[in-house]
Amino acid sequence: MMKKEICKILSRTEIAADIYELIVQAELVREITAPGQFVHIRVSNHWDPLLRRPISISSYNPISKQMTLIYRKDGKGTQMLSEMRAGMELDILGPLGNGFPVDEVSAGETAVLVGGGIGVPPLYELSKQLTAKGVKVIHVLGFQTVAAVFYEQQFEKYGKTFIATVDGTYGTKGFVTDVLKNIQFDCLYACGPVPMLRALQQGYPDQKVFLSLEERMGCGIGACFACVCKEKDDPSGTSYKKVCTDGPVFRAGEVLI
Amino acid sequence: MMKKEICKILSRTEIAADIYELIVQAELVREITAPGQFVHIRVSNHWDPLLRRPISISSYNPISKQMTLIYRKDGKGTQMLSEMRAGMELDILGPLGNGFPVDEVSAGETAVLVGGGIGVPPLYELSKQLTAKGVKVIHVLGFQTVAAVFYEQQFEKYGKTFIATVDGTYGTKGFVTDVLKNIQFDCLYACGPVPMLRALQQGYPDQKVFLSLEERMGCGIGACFACVCKEKDDPSGTSYKKVCTDGPVFRAGEVLI
Amino acid sequence: MSRLNIELPGLKLKNPVMPASGCFGFGKEYSQFYDLSELGAIMIKAATAEPRFGNPTPRVAETSSGMLNAIGLQNPGMKKIIEQELPWLSQYDVPIIANVAGSTEEDYVKVAKEISIAPNVHALELNISCPNVKTGGIAFGTIPEVAKELTRKVKQVSEVPVYVKLSPNVTNIVEMAKAVEAGGADGITMINTLVGMRLDLRTGKPILANRTGGLSGPAVKPVAIRMIYEVSQAVSLPIIGMGGIQSAEDVIEFFYAGASAVAVGTANFVDPFICPTIINDLPELLEQLGYEHISECTGRSWKKHESPAYHRA
Amino acid sequence: MSRLNIELPGLKLKNPVMPASGCFGFGKEYSQFYDLSELGAIMIKAATAEPRFGNPTPRVAETSSGMLNAIGLQNPGMKKIIEQELPWLSQYDVPIIANVAGSTEEDYVKVAKEISIAPNVHALELNISCPNVKTGGIAFGTIPEVAKELTRKVKQVSEVPVYVKLSPNVTNIVEMAKAVEAGGADGITMINTLVGMRLDLRTGKPILANRTGGLSGPAVKPVAIRMIYEVSQAVSLPIIGMGGIQSAEDVIEFFYAGASAVAVGTANFVDPFICPTIINDLPELLEQLGYEHISECTGRSWKKHESPAYHRA
Numbered sequence A, B: 001m002m003k004k005e006i007c008k009i010l011s012r013t014e015i016a017a018d019i020y021e022l023i024v025q026a027e028l029v030r031e032i033t034a035p036g037q038f039v040h041i042r043v044s045n046h047w048d049p050l051l052r053r054p055i056s057i058s059s060y061n062p063i064s065k066q067m068t069l070i071y072r073k074d075g076k077g078t079q080m081l082s083e084m085r086a087g088m089e090l091d092i093l094g095p096l097g098n099g100f101p102v103d104e105v106s107a108g109e110t111a112v113l114v115g116g117g118i119g120v121p122p123l124y125e126l127s128k129q130l131t132a133k134g135v136k137v138i139h140v141l142g143f144q145t146v147a148a149v150f151y152e153q154q155f156e157k158y159g160k161t162f163i164a165t166v167d168g169t170y171g172t173k174g175f176v177t178d179v180l181k182n183i184q185f186d187c188l189y190a191c192g193p194v195p196m197l198r199a200l201q202q203g204y205p206d207q208k209v210f211l212s213l214e215e216r217m218g219c220g221i222g223a224c225f226a227c228v229c230k231e232k233d234d235p236s237g238t239s240y241k242k243v244c245t246d247g248p249v250f251r252a253g254e255v256l257i
Numbered sequence C, D: 001m002s003r004l005n006i007e008l009p010g011l012k013l014k015n016p017v018m019p020a021s022g023c024f025g026f027g028k029e030y031s032q033f034y035d036l037s038e039l040g041a042i043m044i045k046a047a048t049a050e051p052r053f054g055n056p057t058p059r060v061a062e063t064s065s066g067m068l069n070a071i072g073l074q075n076p077g078m079k080k081i082i083e084q085e086l087p088w089l090s091q092y093d094v095p096i097i098a099n100v101a102g103s104t105e106e107d108y109v110k111v112a113k114e115i116s117i118a119p120n121v122h123a124l125e126l127n128i129s130c131p132n133v134k135t136g137g138i139a140f141g142t143i144p145e146v147a148k149e150l151t152r153k154v155k156q157v158s159e160v161p162v163y164v165k166l167s168p169n170v171t172n173i174v175e176m177a178k179a180v181e182a183g184g185a186d187g188i189t190m191i192n193t194l195v196g197m198r199l200d201l202r203t204g205k206p207i208l209a210n211r212t213g214g215l216s217g218p219a220v221k222p223v224a225i226r227m228i229y230e231v232s233q234a235v236s237l238p239i240i241g242m243g244g245i246q247s248a249e250d251v252i253e254f255f256y257a258g259a260s261a262v263a264v265g266t267a268n269f270v271d272p273f274i275c276p277t278i279i280n281d282l283p284e285l286l287e288q289l290g291y292e293h294i295s296e297c298t299g300r301s302w303k304k305h306e307s308p309a310y311h312r313a
């Protein structure tokens, strides 16, 4: 069950250039059912900026009722979010959407987790949960440049971690797809920019691939139809999925991207 | 010279029901030339609420570069102002306008200072300055109810202080004009709601009376013509005074109120 | 005694607060937060004769104190709405106002006829003002003669009272209101969204795939208030007001302007509890302001009237 | 090399940023903050044939991310403006655009003729769109034929190029733009304010003494962008864009929409340094976005074009 809750900020840390980690205490953490779900955050008590901001849950602990969110300071809303401090309150709606299916790989099999930029955070909890059930996990994380790299050590704890940077200032120069060429896997999970997701969908047509999509949102709960995408192979042309409630994670090929 | 300055808040205290005292450190304090001038405050870094809020300077010290503002928490802007804390920064434009003429009374003469509600604050500095030059000062301060009364002790230090409350919960029951009936004076200075100012203007046609007006403002510096009032006895009908730059203090009879 | 019950053509409302069309789907999502029977009514998402996918994404963009949307009337078509959504909603004790849209006069008439028969549909809202639909849509809302004719045709077939939703994108809103009154409308709902646009700083291109979109939210409130003020003085139809409402204070302002009920749109996205919160806040606010019933507020901005109770006291 | 210099009919601008009419008086107040020669131009307060007091107060009210004003064209009359304000302004190296208003065609013609002779007046801005003036004013801005005629008449007498300021309170802004183009306008300025209203919660009455007022500020920006986008594709006149600008980013968005220069109104009240701040921020922003000159941004939202420099690099 999703909740709208005034949550307490426990800490806020800049972990890379303009990348912030926010740890929040909230009852709604107990409602999280899978890695890859997200929350919808009201960044101010006022009505400007108006809309909530969708942010993935990066990791969570239902016992301590804490969750970690990682976001990039970019526009007006995330700017304001970056000014928040420990002790302040935050109006959060969540957990929302359907996360990554952890059941799709078994102990002993190999999963590769592919993240691009601010698509990296939700993979962290996924990696934790897969590792816990005995899946071998490999991470392939892409960033623009060395200053934007975050959580490398954290991911390393759970499995081999390859970093690619577009400008070559760290790790492999180029895209995650360049690194992926040499990796075998049973299941691929990805979150990141659309061109990356599209390349993965096309690159592995016969393998198990799960993609977390991004779309501009209004309500975040399925009411406004802002975030729809078309189903693949739909003769009527009117069938659709909502990223906020049917996604954000889809099996590759399920929807047009 | 007015300045636009990012000032430091030294303290913020609730001194009566919804009445806050804000002490601010600012270079622009050295530019203040008379009690009754005001500042124009931007209550947020964002563009909503949009307009600055005009608030009178209640007292100031050019040496320590500190000034005190007293305001009532009411609408959106003053609400946000009431949430500010010591150490925060505040964008202030000022000092603005022309204050009360202290020269209009001489040592030994009697001045009566009449304030209504949030019109009381600027009289405090006036009282200080008049007392300093040897003028005998009497205060007549009106409030809605006992919970709204503030600064009685502070005013008492400088001269006899009468309080009137509309509901009679403190001091004389009724209006400042009721108290005034029994007071003789050489000069009267007043700040408060328009009906009060109008009553004073009509009640003392032959005496020296100075009134501080309020009007909704845009720019606060004379550019937008939001705050004009008509001059009295103007045959053309087009002459005017601006409350922000020609006022807020006018000699009674100078403008139509 | 309730301070909030209101009667309008076809509608007996517990209170005058309802979610606006397109901002509440068919209620299912919000039913996870509260009992929909608390609402005065529900304006459901636009129904068209055939299912519609709507516009490509991105479909929303944010603006200062507002948002743009270009959903493009996505909906499952009237058949599915009548067979699935309305029956589901009938579990709640709340009247439904069905929003009717189309590209041609025939479309409107067809949908109006079918959907007005549904047992829990107590009124229609004729959406002649959706700015996001290319084919014809907007013309219905900007040419008085066309709006009048459409209203007349729909009235002929509708089993329930017909409210016409006005577009604010016109030079003369009063003329439009008079036209739909002449066409036989039972009420007016206003305002729909203002046509607006945002461009992406990096690409220079519109953020919305549809390029333009409809502006809603607090930013448009002063325009809505002005138009309701004008229209309520010019016609004798009741008005359901909307445009940027986010608090009980806003509701009173809409009543003062001339509304007899209100709808809340965009604010649902910001706070899913906004409708029950407002409904809950209203009685105390009315008490403070000295009104015994919210209907006393309607048109106070222009009516000559006695002082409210607390001034009299 | 400057990235910001712009040439428009009658105007050689160091940069394309100027204060909007009515939001900067005749410059004196802002000259206390910075050197007015830094500005691209100055649009001075509306001039009418005779002195005008304007509307009663209150004249301003705040709205979400916006404000309403109903100043009512208060000004000292063209004679005083020509004899006192313009000569004072001539100490600065900055072209003046004189805003011309009136209640009748004759008024406009009279003011245009006289004021266009002043040496530092490089262009006129024909204010056919002030929503706060009862007598006639708004009709000039909402009826294409009337606007065209007025433009023609003023062009006949003006010594300098004439820009016509369009009202956003119309169903079809393109039609208005085409009309003034046909009337011989040299350029368009847009948008003036949207008509809006706010009511006092306690009294139920309008906050503004004039009841309605003109909405300006960030709230109206998406409407301005949309209208400039439409008009710039339909006419071949340069557009000076305005409506809610408060940053260099906003300026670029107006250029993308189709503007060739911009004016900043309401934001001057919030931050008296806003114009020089924006002018100062623009070169770096252009650099970041990969433009060698700001003129490359004009109309990018709809023009087919090559990628900006940094994409090419």
Ligand SMILES: Cc1cc2nc3c(=O)[nH]c(=O)nc-3n(C[C@H](O)[C@H](O)[C@H](O)COP(=O)(O)OP(=O)(O)OC[C@H]3O[C@@H](n4cnc5c(N)ncnc54)[C@H](O)[C@@H]3O)c2cc1C
Binding pocket: A038, A051, A052, A053, A054, A055, A056, A057, A070, A071, A072, A073, A074, A075, A076, A077, A078, A079, A118, A119, A121, A122, A213, A214, A215, A216, A217, A248, C061, C062
């Ligand atoms: C399901 C989901 C999960 C996400 N998880 C994360 C995360 O974990 N960390 C993170 O940094 N970002 C994440 N994003 C992207 C994040 O939502 C945007 O970066 C953020 O909303 C931008 O807000 P702003 O205030 O910086 O920008 P503004 O430009 O001020 O935003 C204006 C409007 O556009 C929307 N918007 C702008 N960019 C995007 C975008 N890329 N995707 C969706 N909406 C956008 C905003 O939500 C807002 O409504 C996620 C997006 C989705 C849909």
Ligand SMILES: Cc1cc2nc3c(=O)[nH]c(=O)nc-3n(C[C@H](O)[C@H](O)[C@H](O)COP(=O)(O)OP(=O)(O)OC[C@H]3O[C@@H](n4cnc5c(N)ncnc54)[C@H](O)[C@@H]3O)c2cc1C
Binding pocket: B038, B051, B052, B053, B054, B055, B056, B057, B070, B071, B072, B073, B074, B075, B076, B077, B078, B079, B118, B121, B122, B213, B214, B215, B216, B217, B248, D061, D062
């Ligand atoms: C010269 C001058 C000096 C003032 N000094 C003081 C003071 O020392 N202490 C104090 O508490 N108040 C003072 N006021 C009144 C104060 O400016 C208003 O109470 C305040 O602006 C209200 O803002 P808000 O955010 O509470 O209300 P909102 O309703 O959110 O304000 C909306 C808009 O209306 C304006 N407004 C609302 N009420 C008034 C009003 N009474 N006068 C002028 N503008 C108004 C606001 O400035 C703002 O632009 C003074 C006003 C003036 C003109």
Ligand SMILES: Cc1cc2nc3c(=O)[nH]c(=O)nc-3n(C[C@H](O)[C@H](O)[C@H](O)COP(=O)(O)O)c2cc1C
Binding pocket: A218, A224, C020, C021, C022, C023, C045, C046, C069, C071, C073, C099, C127, C130, C165, C191, C192, C193, C215, C216, C217, C218, C220, C242, C243, C244, C245, C263, C264, C265, C266, C267
């Ligand atoms: C996402 C969205 C979808 C909308 N869809 C419809 C619609 O289908 N039919 C309609 O008549 N109005 C539609 N509207 C307009 C609203 O019903 C309402 O008139 C408008 O948004 C103003 O109210 P608000 O500011 O409270 O949102 C929609 C508005 C939004 C924001």
Ligand SMILES: Cc1cc2nc3c(=O)[nH]c(=O)nc-3n(C[C@H](O)[C@H](O)[C@H](O)COP(=O)(O)O)c2cc1C
Binding pocket: B218, B224, D020, D021, D022, D023, D045, D046, D069, D071, D073, D099, D127, D130, D165, D191, D192, D193, D215, D216, D217, D218, D220, D242, D243, D244, D245, D263, D264, D265, D266, D267
């Ligand atoms: C207080 C005020 C006074 C104005 N006076 C005039 C005027 O005299 N003539 C005119 O053409 N426009 C006038 N305008 C409109 C502005 O020039 C501008 O078109 C509008 O405010 C939109 O820009 P903004 O959002 O940047 O303020 C006025 C606007 C304001 C806020």
Ligand code: FES
Binding pocket: A216, A217, A218, A219, A220, A221, A222, A223, A224, A225, A226, A227, A228, A242, A243, A244, A245
């Ligand atoms: S964001 Fe509203 S339906 Fe998905």
Ligand code: FES
Binding pocket: B216, B217, B218, B219, B220, B221, B222, B223, B224, B225, B226, B227, B228, B242, B243, B244, B245
């Ligand atoms: S507030 Fe702008 S002139 Fe006084």
